[in-house]
Amino acid sequence: MLIPYPTEPFFDEMFMQAGEPRLHYAEFYRRLRRFTAEELKEKHETAQLSFLRQGITFTVYNNEIGTERAMPFDFIPIIIPPRDWELIEKGMIQRSEALNLFLEDIYGEQHIIRDRVIPKELIMNNPYYYHKQVKGIDIPLNNHIFLAGIDLIRDDQGKYHILEDNLRNPSGMSYVYQNRYVMRQVYPELFARHSIHPLEHQLVHLYQALLDHTPQSFSFSSSPCAVLLTPGMYNSAYYDHVFLAQQMGIPLVEGRDLTVVDDVVYMKTIRGLRRVDIIYRRIDDDFLDPLHFRKDSVLGVSGLLSAYRKGNVAILNGIGNGVADDKAIYAYVPDMIRYYLNEDPILSNVETYRLTERLEREWVLDHLEELVVKNVGASGGYDMLIGPHATGEEIDRFRLKIMQQPHQYIAQPTIRLSRAPSFQNERFYPCHVDLRVFVIRGRNTHVLPGGLSRVALKEGSLVVNSSQGGGGKDTWILRREGGEV
Structure with missing residues (x-):
């Protein structure tokens, strides 16, 4: 089957401008063309049903009402050749190390503020800055970032840029594995003659990094006890929590399953209390401990912060x-x-306008129709303006928001995100994509070979988030150039 595919001035992951597949996609393209239209339709429906049967869903919140949806899946993978992946891997390790040193610094001596590299008010006025709670705590490995999810894009020239850093509770790793599982089950023919980095044993690195953070107070008379703390089944990423706990072989707990006695955390079991040494939490800071954060939280554990400060967990x-x-x-x-690090960045940022700066703000207000505006505290594609696609009313509304709260927003040029072909509604069409790369940090740093390729399945959309109509693709990291066995 031939793939009818429009050529426009975007960088395409699979095709060159002449319409020929790139070298690392050539074998995949040859095999793809052997499918008939009916076979593609049948396989597409089988793949979607597989996600539904396994309960692989996410929650979309609209007017504070949550709706469960199956994760949309597209079978054409993002294929990354080894030379590109080597660059990405080095850039991710470099970036995560610098971010961790920054966290250690601002909760410690604050050299970067004193040297005026970063404005003091940007830190002190930040709603996520917990100086009183965290300053002076001696944490294992001096490591604040156990798992990072860093979003990567390519521009219209094919150059890689970092779009966003996710260092609190990055989600999506389970979808990486389920995308691969569905691809192997439904499209096994496409894997023939491709040498791809496997995912099967990668979670060993996650589990080992977890154990690397065992507190110094741990008694080596037994094995350390690690748990994954979830807000519960109504959380939008609950499937992610269940998957990771199962794969690492650690208990999945809610706040009510834990208690603190004499600044030590215990898990309630049918055999009594069991000491907990490591908590991989998927609960936001505000809800962790009602004694020190939000007093109305029923998700966290009273006294948890005291146990943390004492080095007991x-x-x-x-x-x-x-x-x-x-x-x-x-x-x-x-x-x-x-x-x-005294190094130049390996992977560049997207140019960003700081709206607290008067001259930059005035320029942005005059060019809103050309720019992307983001709320600095929002995620999931919410409270965001995409100027070229916005109405005059939407632009005026964001202009007012910026004037009232300039510290709450940043602006960026509208990047012409790279595209890749997708197969939806029985046809092929180009969609914009990005890649969430997962960086695992313990005694060593490990980058998951691949990541979560997200795709804006609404034609022409630049928003890849599942909550805004996006879906997922499998991500193949080739072991050798050309990719063939």
Whole structure:
């Protein structure tokens, strides 16, 4: 079957401008063309049903009402050749190291503020800065970032850029595995003659990094006890929580399953209390401990912060990480890399306008129809303006928001995101894509070979988030150039 595919001035992951497949896609393209239209339709429906049967869903919130939806899946993978992946891997390790040094610094001596690399008010006024709660805590490995999810894009020239850092509770790793599982089950023919980095044993690195954070107070008379703390089944990423707990072989617990006695955390079991040494939490900071954060929280554990401060339990990711993945702080990450590592950034940022700066703000207000505007505290594609696609009313509304709260927003040029073919509604068409790369940090740093390729399945949309109509693709990292066995 031939793939009718429009050519427009975007960088396409699969095709060159002449319409020929790129070298690393050539074998995949040859095999894809052997399918008939009926076979593609049948396989597409089988893949979607597989996700539904396994309960692989996410929650979309609209007017504070949650709706469960199956994760949309597209079978054409993002294929990355080894030379590109080597660059990405090095860039991710560099960036995560600089961000961790930044967190250690601002909750410690604050050299970067004293040296005026980053404005003091950007830290002190940040809603995710928990100086009072976190300052002075001696954490295992001095590591605040156990798992990072860093979003990567390509521009119209094919150059890679970091779009966003997720250092609090990055989600989506389970979808990486389920995308691969469905691809192997439904489209086994496409894997023939491709040498791809496997995912099967990668979660060993996650589990080992978890254990690397065992507190010094741990008694080596037994094995350390690690748990995954979830808000519960109504959380939008609950499937992710269940999957990771099962794969690492650790208990999945809610706040009511834990208690703190004499600054030590225990898990309630049918055999009595069992001490907990490591908590991989998937609960936001505000809800962790009602004694020190939100008093109305029923998700966390009273006294947890005291146990953390005493060094009796490790909490991963660290409390207060949000100050480092704030979208306003994002603009300064290249400066962090130069400051802490004395290196130039391997992967560049997207150009970012800081709206607290008067001249930059005035320029942005005059060019809103050309720009993307983001709320520094929002995620999932919410409270965001895409100027070229916005109505005059939407632009006026964001202009007012910026004038009233300039510290709450940043602006960026509208990047012509790279595209890849997708097969939906029985036809092929180009969709914009990005890639969430997962960086695992313990005694060593490991980058998951691949990641979550997200695709904007609404034609012409630039928003890849599942909550805004996006879906997922499998991600293949080739072991050798050309990719053939």
